[in-house]
Amino acid sequence: MNLxxxxxxxxxxxxxxQGQLQDTIVDAIQxxxxxxLPGLGxxxxxxxQNASEEDKKxxxxxxxxxxxx
Known part of the structure; x- marks a missing residue:
């Protein structure tokens, strides 16, 4: 199977x-x-990929x- x-x-x-995204992240961590873990990755x-250089730092x-x- 190639996923x-x-x-x-x-x-x-x-x-x-944003609320749904936060719920997804919190649920995955909790x-x-x-x-x-791969989904969080x-x-x-x-x-x-969408962060500025300052945000990355x-x-x-x-x-x-x-x-x-």
């Missing part, structure tokens, strides 16, 4: 408003199911801070 995960995730959320890819800083022990 295009990126296409499936994007198709599933296209047209969603479920704790590893099968949700696709959403992050969309964010990254902010995201990287936030990520770095969140990963510090």
């Amino acid at each position: 295009n995960l990126r296409h499936a995730v994007i198709t599933n959320v296209t047209g969603n408003d 479920s704790g199911e590893e099968k949700m 696709v959403l992050f890819e969309v964010i990254w 902010d995201m990287l800083s936030t990520l770095e801070q969140g990963l510090k022990k």
